[in-house]
Amino acid sequence: MDLGRLVVAVVLSVAAGILHRAVIxxxxxxxxxxxxxxxxxxxxxxxxxKRVIAINGRLPGPLLNLTTNDVAHINVVNTLDEPFLLTWNGLQLRRNSWNDGVAGTNCAIPPGENWTYVFQxxxxxxxxFYRPxxxxxxxxxxxxxxxxNNRPVIDVPFPHPDGGEFDVLIQDWYNMDATLMQQCLDGGRALPPPDxxxxNGLGPYEAELTFEAGRTYWLRVSNVGTRTSLSxxxxxxxLLLVEAEGAYTQQKHYASLDVHPGQSLSVLVAADQPPKAYxxxxxxxxxxxxxxxxGTVRYAGSTDKLPPGNPPLDDRSSHNSYxxxxxxxxxxxxxxxxxxARPNPQGSFHYGHINVTRTLLLRNDESEIGGRRRCTVNGVAFANTGTPLKLADYFRVAGVYTVVSGWPETRNSTLxxxxxxxxxxxxxxxxxxxRLxxxxxxHLDGYSFFVAGMGWGKWSQDARSTYNLVDAMYRSTIQVYPKSWTAVLVYLDNEGMWNLRSQDLERRYxxxxxxLRVSQGNSEVPDPRDExxxxxxxxxxxxxxxxxSWYKLAPSQHDHI
Structure with a gap:
């Protein structure tokens, strides 16, 4: 690169940093x-x-409490003896996959070093929730x-609970060290059932919420576990369901709610029972x-140390039925x-009237590749190369990944x-x-999607006649039942490199x-209003x-990499 082009590159690099800060x-x-x-x-x-990963000495880690349009600056100091990344499960990170925190978009934070996430x-x-x-x-x-949280000028479709809010993180748990779990999978064996x-990271009868009689409470429930659906x-x-992953729901009471791996929802609970422990x-x-x-829900003033009698383990409405x-x-x-987040109704975006541009049919399965058990999508198991796809795309580094227009199914499974x-x-x-x-x-990073339909067996074009094209839920994580299909509709209005993954940790690993590489395709330098x-x-x-780290130039303006 000659001196003139180097000066241009440096100027653009500085401008890029300033512009990034100015935009966000x-x-x-x-x-x-x-x-x-x-x-x-x-x-x-x-x-x-068990050796665990704590944030500021806590597990679960501290609450990230934001209001719409807040800008978060989170300086993460990695004192582990191995690289580390956090991702923000459900946050859309508009125009900013640079801070998504997955191996395809970010380099890991090395041991003993720090990195500051900045996103809005x-x-x-x-x-x-966030997780490694x-x-x-x-x-x-x-x-x-x-x-x-909503901005004060935006109405919430229910009175704000007068009792307060609780974060309730639920999960399956392995006593086995995570390193041994990884060795198990690397050796071709499946993980055993959880223990x-x-x-909230606590064992039997240790988690406790306190209610005051006559008040209403907002419980924010997330399944942060490894692989297990939970009731x-x-x-x-x-349980009055009011919100799921950023969309308000039609309000309906449930005796119990299924929360599948990676999903989050909000319920209102009225403290309208006799004041004791439950x-x-x-x-x-x-x-x-x-x-x-x-765990225990205890009414203020109750003298019960634990709820009387055995826990009602058989009152689930699900009865383990798919x-x-x-x-x-x-x-x-x-x-x-x-x-x-905005004053207009959620239903003002009439997604059912928009023509579908393309269809991606993604079939998950298992296969043996190179003598090792793998989990595949259309016969392909994803391989991390050590270079984030986002950086390879930015610098146009050859040989890191292949861009495909679709995701065709391969006859022979491959890595x-x-x-x-x-x-x-x-x-x-x-x-x-x-198929399993x-x-x-x-889960799809950077987006939420409309859950248009789900059904048993194989999907076909005829299934579209069964879709909900009026008031389908808008969320970022969806379940697919055994031997069944789920169809979602997504408007690709968020440029960047976005991860689409199984929320079953074993299968993702x-x-x-x-x-998904979402771009306009006709511009070497993305408009900062779009990315x-x-x-x-x-x-x-x-x-x-x-x-x-210089800003993207046209191919004729720099040496081949």
């Missing part, structure tokens, strides 16, 4: 500055000591709750042996009359690194078809993920490690 950090936005230290700790919620909770509200994204770190903890169920309920109390029960679904996590669970899923509809080339502002139908006898959950420039603090690694 407006003077009218509130800023939240946090310092999080990631460290090892020891926990034994089921009586067996742009035009969203809801209940979410590398290897099997999520099985060791490192998670915590996220709330994105138990936790509530949540509070003895003697009804069981809060979380039970595993669709797998044996059945496991239970039991049919019943699908019926419950279909009963959850979007509240069309309210706004979420590959591919990303689907998706056009900005396309309206895409994604059909998840589950166990439930799957799928074994290859069940892919990326933010590369942040000035971006870490470089892999094949991009020794490349200068």
């Amino acid at each position: 950090v407006g003077a009218e936005n509130h800023h939240v500055f946090l310092d999080w230290e990631v460290s090892y700790a020891v926990s034994q919620p089921l009586g067996v000591a 909770a742009k035009d969203e509200v809801g209940t979410f 994204s590398l290897g099997l770190h999520a099985a060791a903890g490192g998670h915590g709750p996220i709330r994105v 138990g169920v936790l509530i 949540f309920r509070v003895q003697g109390h009804k 069981h809060m029960v979380v039970s595993s679904l669709f797998a044996g042996p059945e496991l239970y996590g039991v 049919n019943r669970s699908m019926e419950q899923a279909r009963s959850i509809r979007m509240n069309m009359t309210s706004g979420a 590959s690194t591919m990303a689907i080339d998706a056009s900005y502002r396309d309206f895409v139908q994604i059909v998840f078809e589950n 006898p166990s439930l799957q959950t799928w 074994l290859g069940q993920e892919l990326y 933010m420039p590369m942040p000035s603090n971006a870490l470089l690694c892999g094949k991009a490690k020794n490349l200068k």
